Amino acid sequence: MSRPLILVSNDDGITSKGIRVLVSIMKRLGEVIVVAPDSPQSGMGHAITIGETLRLYEEDIFEEVVAYKSSGTPADCVKLAKHYVLKDRTPDLVVSGINHGSNTSISVLYSGTMSAAIEGALEGLPSIGFSLCDYSSKADFSHVEEWVEKIAKQVLENGIPKGIALNVNFPPMQKEAIRGIKVCRQADAKWQEEFAERFDPNGRKYFWMAGNFVNFDKGEDNDEWAIANNYVSIVPCQYDLTAHHAITQMNKDWDWESLKR
Template sequence: MTKRPLILVTNDDGITAPGVRALIEAVQDLGDIVVVAPDSPQSAMGHAITINSTLHLERVKIDESGRTEFSCSGTPADCVKLAVNEILDRRPDLCVSGINHGSNSSINVIYSGTMSAALEAGIEGIPAIGFSLLDYNYNADFSAAKIVAKKVTQEVLKNGLPKDVVLNVNIPNIKNDAIKGIKVCRQAKANWQEEFDKRQTPQGKDYYWLTGKFVNLDKGEDTDEWALENGYVSVVPVQFDLTAHHYVQQLNTWNFND
């Protein structure tokens, strides 16, 4: 008898966030679900891991489903590491992360705790997908995102993913019947023009709030930003090898050893 796929579910908004509950609902019929997620919000954590303090795991009961769920005191990447090494009795067939409250398109992927959890699974050799909805509202409508998440998850379970490749899926904040389709894209060249709002405490000590605006510098129609602005779900295959392969040959012409 063939075993059902084992699907590890995680996120960065915390184990009780509506987005991760929506993701669980979307994929629960596709395999056996184990949830390991942070016990509090860990947005914009990037690929941080906990090395200077202890980590805590607690088995929790969020609903009456009876599924296996753990809350973790660490980061999203910590959650995946602990799941693989301490909790699961077999290797997951897939890791899904999200559904994030807010965009992880373009440059946001490097700051994202959601995507870092997926990338950590990829490092472990586990096919992985990060899902994000372009709505920061805690009570966002995840109905369209759930349909997309199930469809993409089914395709990954069916087709697999190449070694070291993870999918970054972003979903526009529109109704399901308004979504034009799912578009495979490249990451747009964009960045944040950042400022710091400097203030003072009543005691006269300076403190800062990070502010700024997102600027898309890429006019291509094959990017995630273009797809999202035009009513498509964007799917970008990403990797954790940061080598600038195109520059290796040129760099070898430098006189490092003279």
């Protein structure tokens, strides 16, 4: 049996510690190819590059792994990998990360890490985004390595439902070992923004966005709960945003007479 082909990307950029750890784990499981941004792309959400040019350069940065860096977003990187770099081959797995920082709950919407994984799912490929709930650039990843490997292996062997990307988050390093895995729903939480005002040397105002994370969710079946209780959280994510229940509700509640031609 030939070794599986594994595409690796991320949003912290090709030189980050998280992607180095991810590449080293994936090398145990198959043939690895990397297409990742040439600079940090945190908070890029599902941005793509339209009306601007894209660069793509081969970069000899990982031992025995073909790697490319791109000027594009994480989603661009997966598109470039699928439709240019790997034009005649199909990856068996797309992995993104390991992100330096949490992508639980609503952060999935803003996450470049997850946009690469969701882009993989759009292409019909089994895809996983990995994030460590520790924002430090020097974060300790040693406690998550076995879990990343187990989960990737599971997906290679047992698959995931078509069109689904897994949002995997790990608790930060703690005294006690990680307790296990919870398959979760996305917690209902949000960022409550505050804007810090500053003035530049010309006296013109500018802002820094800052925010407090507010968790409204009292359940124990969501990713915030899992991380707070030292479990790995896995949320299966879909790219169909339709709120199907709302179709029924709107067709029932709206005044359709007034909405005719």
